[in-house]
Amino acid sequence: MGFVFQKFIDTAPIYACVECRAHIARRDSIISRTFQGRHGRAYLTEAVVNERLGKDEDRLLMTGLHTVCDLHCRCCDTVLGWKYVRAYDKSQSYKEGRYVLEQSQIFAIEQLESHISISSTPIRTSLLDASPPSLDRVLSRFMSDIGIHPGESMLSR
Numbered sequence: 001m002g003f004v005f006q007k008f009i010d011t012a013p014i015y016a017c018v019e020c021r022a023h024i025a026r027r028d029s030i031i032s033r034t035f036q037g038r039h040g041r042a043y044l045t046e047a048v049v050n051e052r053l054g055k056d057e058d059r060l061l062m063t064g065l066h067t068v069c070d071l072h073c074r075c076c077d078t079v080l081g082w083k084y085v086r087a088y089d090k091s092q093s094y095k096e097g098r099y100v101l102e103q104s105q106i107f108a109i110e111q112l113e114s115h116i117s118i119s120s121t122p123i124r125t126s127l128l129d130a131s132p133p134s135l136d137r138v139l140s141r142f143m144s145d146i147g148i149h150p151g152e153s154m155l156s157r
Helices: 090-095 135-145
Strands: 014-017 023-026 030-037 040-045 051-053 057-061 064-073 079-087 099-102 106-109
Touching: 023 099, 023 106, 030 099, 064 090, 064 099, 079 090
Parallel strands: none
Antiparallel strands: 014 023, 014 106, 030 040, 040 099, 051 064, 057 064, 064 079, 079 099
């Protein structure tokens, strides 16, 4: 299958996938909070990240016939809503190219965790470098990044 590369939104507040916590949209990209989705209330937004789009299909929605495609989380494949591809009614054309996020499929992150730092220095600069780091070194670095120090028991947390 390969690697799934996530995009991270660096300014809060944001919305994330309810299943895997992947960042999906900035709160300030929400155009309307009065939309209706398949499972209740939904938001109309102008931009999303970490998305995978399904096939285009015509659907008769509350506001008429539209060509839409399902919007999936790229990381876990949860259906988050849909994207408007085409609106057949001219009064609905403002929706074209925009996304509907179902409230039941996303949650708000008000403040990003500041204790996690992402290094911009690559571990290996090329495939010709020395051998990859040992598993012990990788685990030690990971545990340090999440705040567990050597000798500290994970059970005592």
